[in-house]
Amino acid sequence: MAGSDGAIPPARPVIGQAEIDAAVRVLRSGMVVQGPEVAAFESEFGELVGGRHCVAVNSGTSALQLTLMALGFGPGDEVIVPSFSFAATANAVRLVGATPVFADIEADTFCLDPDAVAAAITPRTVAVMPVHLYGHPAAMDRLVPLAQAHGLAIVEDAAQAHGAALGDTPVGAFGVAGCFSFYPTKNMHSLEGGMISTADEGLARTLRLLRNQGMEQRYQNEIVGANMRMTDVSAAIGRVQLGQLAEWTQRRRDNAAHLDARLTGVRPPAVATGARHVYHQYTVRVPGDRAAAQAVLADRGVGSAVYYPTPIHRLRPFLAADRTVGEWKLPETDRAAGEVLSLPVYPGLTTAELDRIADAVNDAAVSA
Ligand SMILES: *Cc1c(COP(=O)(O)O)cnc(C)c1O
Numbered sequence: 001m002a003g004s005d006g007a008i009p010p011a012r013p014v015i016g017q018a019e020i021d022a023a024v025r026v027l028r029s030g031m032v033v034q035g036p037e038v039a040a041f042e043s044e045f046g047e048l049v050g051g052r053h054c055v056a057v058n059s060g061t062s063a064l065q066l067t068l069m070a071l072g073f074g075p076g077d078e079v080i081v082p083s084f085s086f087a088a089t090a091n092a093v094r095l096v097g098a099t100p101v102f103a104d105i106e107a108d109t110f111c112l113d114p115d116a117v118a119a120a121i122t123p124r125t126v127a128v129m130p131v132h133l134y135g136h137p138a139a140m141d142r143l144v145p146l147a148q149a150h151g152l153a154i155v156e157d158a159a160q161a162h163g164a165a166l167g168d169t170p171v172g173a174f175g176v177a178g179c180f181s182f183y184p185t186k187n188m189h190s191l192e193g194g195m196i197s198t199a200d201e202g203l204a205r206t207l208r209l210l211r212n213q214g215m216e217q218r219y220q221n222e223i224v225g226a227n228m229r230m231t232d233v234s235a236a237i238g239r240v241q242l243g244q245l246a247e248w249t250q251r252r253r254d255n256a257a258h259l260d261a262r263l264t265g266v267r268p269p270a271v272a273t274g275a276r277h278v279y280h281q282y283t284v285r286v287p288g289d290r291a292a293a294q295a296v297l298a299d300r301g302v303g304s305a306v307y308y309p310t311p312i313h314r315l316r317p318f319l320a321a322d323r324t325v326g327e328w329k330l331p332e333t334d335r336a337a338g339e340v341l342s343l344p345v346y347p348g349l350t351t352a353e354l355d356r357i358a359d360a361v362n363d364a365a366v367s368a
């Protein structure tokens with residue numbers, strides 16, 4: 001048990017007694033894959049996405065890949081994505097053989113800039129994949145009508161944004177589908193896991209077939225499919241965590257408000273009008289020497305992390321696939337990659353720890 005002066009890690013995944021009990025209960029039951037726990041998890045998660053159909057899979061990346069597959073996207077199709085995201089966003093596009101087209105982000109929210117998306121549309125564009133980065137909803141109020149006007153599908157990458165919303169609409173309820181991740185560091189987890197939300201019953205059925213070898217009835221294969229099933233152990237853990245999500249999200253938001261009020265050396269994260277930010281990350285900009293600032297923080301026992309130091313279009317697998325780095329014009333993406341710093345904001349932080357984080361950041365910003 002860390003004392004009050006122990007180091008504060010950047011993230012602290014929860015695997016408590018309730019999670020362990022749930023896992024043991026499933027293991028003893030013998031029904032361990034795609035069974036009653038998965039069905040219950042899907043139905044309960046639906047409440048978070050306006051009652052949409054939910055399909056559980058084995059990861060957030062699988063959720064994205066399976067959705068693009070179910071929509072029939074492949075070679076020759078372009079999908080507009082942010083480059084300022086985790087590589088999974090663009091990997092999913094490439095895994096189905098389609099081409100990621102990178103659009104720049106807004107400086108304040110770090111999410112896709114609708115003007116940049118509009119400029120990136122070509123006759124080959126089939127979809128836009130906004131990422132609700134750090135738990136802040138992308139500008140869906142502008143992206144949805146833009147996509148509609150051009151006949152494009154919207155697939156939301158909501159891997160970091162369980163419970164975020166814009167206006168009255170939760171993320172995962174804007175696009176043809178929303179994709180969530182339950183990796184241990186996300187706002188809730190199932191060890192590994194993912195969920196797809198959709199209002200389209202036909203799409204939901206196709207997703208269910210595709211995750212299970214193309215079968216609804218065993219050995220009556222209807223289409224070619226993958227194995228992206230969720231285990232019941234994961235679903236049972238996910239259900240425990242889902243039950244905590246509202247309280248944990250409130251804690252994250254309270255922690256963010258506390259940091260907002262205490263920070264003087266850096267500007268607090270922006271929140272767009274009408275946005276409900278769920279603070280998967282609490283991310284500020286350090287325009288000076290970020291590494292030096294991180295060293296000062298580490299010295300004071302405050303963990304910090306950079307999400308993401310290299311934009312996707314500069315990662316090796318994406319170099320020169322279609323355009324050279326110089327041909328991409330993503331100035332806000334490059335600037336963000338050089339400046340962002342994420343501070344601890346997870347639910348388990350104490351007030352004393354939050355004050356320590358703020359004091360250290362205020363001092364570090366001066367020396368950066
Ligand atoms: C975590 C994450 C994913 C992938 O989820 P996994 O469950 O790790 O496969 C996709 N997109 C974003 C933005 C993420 O943060």
